[in-house]
Amino acid sequence: MGLLFHIGRYFAFMAAALRRPQKGRVFAQSTLIELEAIGVQSLGIVALLSLFMGAVIAIQTAHQVGGWVPAYTIGFTVRQTMILEFAPTIIPVILSGKVGSNIASQIGTMQVTEQIDALEVMGVRSISHLVLPKLLAALVIFPFLVVIAMVLGIGAGAWICNAADLSSFADYEYGIQIDFKAFDVAYALIKTCVFALIIASVSAYHGYYTSGGAREVGRSSTKAVVYSVVLVMVANLVITQLLLT
Amino acid sequence: MIKVRGVDKAFGDKAVLHGIDASFEAGQVNFIIGRSGSGKSVLTKCIVGLLEVDAGEIKYAGEDFTSLSTKEREPIRRQIGMLFQGGALFDSMTVLENVEFPLRMFADMDAEERRVRAMECLKRVELEGAEDRFPAEVSGGMQKRVALARAIVGRPGYLFCDEPNSGLDPQTAIVIDNLIRDLTHEYGTTTVVISHDMNSVIEIGDNIHFLHRGRVAWRGDRKGILNSGVEELDKFVYASDLMRDIKGKLQGR
Numbered sequence: 001m002g003l004l005f006h007i008g009r010y011f012a013f014m015a016a017a018l019r020r021p022q023k024g025r026v027f028a029q030s031t032l033i034e035l036e037a038i039g040v041q042s043l044g045i046v047a048l049l050s051l052f053m054g055a056v057i058a059i060q061t062a063h064q065v066g067g068w069v070p071a072y073t074i075g076f077t078v079r080q081t082m083i084l085e086f087a088p089t090i091i092p093v094i095l096s097g098k099v100g101s102n103i104a105s106q107i108g109t110m111q112v113t114e115q116i117d118a119l120e121v122m123g124v125r126s127i128s129h130l131v132l133p134k135l136l137a138a139l140v141i142f143p144f145l146v147v148i149a150m151v152l153g154i155g156a157g158a159w160i161c162n163a164a165d166l167s168s169f170a171d172y173e174y175g176i177q178i179d180f181k182a183f184d185v186a187y188a189l190i191k192t193c194v195f196a197l198i199i200a201s202v203s204a205y206h207g208y209y210t211s212g213g214a215r216e217v218g219r220s221s222t223k224a225v226v227y228s229v230v231l232v233m234v235a236n237l238v239i240t241q242l243l244l245t
Numbered sequence: 246m247i248k249v250r251g252v253d254k255a256f257g258d259k260a261v262l263h264g265i266d267a268s269f270e271a272g273q274v275n276f277i278i279g280r281s282g283s284g285k286s287v288l289t290k291c292i293v294g295l296l297e298v299d300a301g302e303i304k305y306a307g308e309d310f311t312s313l314s315t316k317e318r319e320p321i322r323r324q325i326g327m328l329f330q331g332g333a334l335f336d337s338m339t340v341l342e343n344v345e346f347p348l349r350m351f352a353d354m355d356a357e358e359r360r361v362r363a364m365e366c367l368k369r370v371e372l373e374g375a376e377d378r379f380p381a382e383v384s385g386g387m388q389k390r391v392a393l394a395r396a397i398v399g400r401p402g403y404l405f406c407d408e409p410n411s412g413l414d415p416q417t418a419i420v421i422d423n424l425i426r427d428l429t430h431e432y433g434t435t436t437v438v439i440s441h442d443m444n445s446v447i448e449i450g451d452n453i454h455f456l457h458r459g460r461v462a463w464r465g466d467r468k469g470i471l472n473s474g475v476e477e478l479d480k481f482v483y484a485s486d487l488m489r490d491i492k493g494k495l496q497g498r
Binding site: 022023025026109110113114115117118120121122123124125 | 293294295315318319320322323325327329330331333334335336346347349350351405
């Protein structure tokens, strides 16, 4: 099917997803469940990757520039990398593999086992009922995860500098403070929110329009991750161009 | 009651339903029977609005369902209970939560009232004690009964059952048949059952439509089905040994 067909159907899907929930209490409970599924269950992987990435960036920076630039450059580079790119872009890309595939396969399975038909027959607006809590939960929790990733990555950089004797803590601390722009954090959080919406909605879209059986659910899950990652990269370029130039 | 007039439905070049006329009466168990691929499921999906018809009209109590928008259909849909062939239970919810779900969404009841009503329905399908289990933890037959409990918990005006006895043992099938008949008569429900099970048709069918190649080839009551004079229906009815035995006995009288 053509690209235009998918674009049109995606926007119709989003219009249906953003309709007012039919029952506030059910919506609130679903959103809490999604916050747990998307946020709390992703905390471990986010923390682990951020710690390793912060430490690795510190080591690489020391290796590249050691001896001919000031030692505080290590802290500066770790901070800038974590805030500008790793936490707000790479973490959502990783989450699109975990959260996106989970959303697509969950909704896809509901589609092929007629659970969505059951909702529709009852008079439940299935798209809004299933998708809006996931969108809201992703929008709320992704920025928290990204801030946690920033803090842990920068912290891990400090730890490795001390443990591997790459620089003194005072130099590292100076590096993470020098030329700090609060707008960089705002920029990171803005793009995180956009990526959260892309990942949750594109994954839900692919899951909802699954037809067939287990194989198609698997395909939808793969498509959800691939399209989410591509769109995140495109959006990253556009947002960066708009906000940083 | 539900009236279907001149309904056509095709998927691409493949026409599945051709000018279907049917009438499903309130307080009666209405059957749609026919061989696989005859259009039973497509017709049912058109009636409940899961598929849009290409032509024709479907009226619920005189209101043309096909001409209504999705939002305008919601009040009618809230009067529909449907038992899907595979159960279609929500696998993230327990049995009790599944049965309570339509009440949580649309009924003005507190938690205790919902629980009492849901437990009543589970009792009617002989599933007391299973309320805290998840669908994956119960057998296929039990899932079917949970799905029936969910379909009837809102006391629907219209009840659709897609192959309610498939996968059930004969004893449970009788319980389900009797339950469908009793609910229909008790609440004046317009019940539509899609089935291959001639035993159910003979036991509880009040009004029977036989579909053949996307057309209603015969319509009548359970007495008439044994001597319809329609060749395809005879082949369908007397395909099983049991029905041939019944025919032999009738002819021997």
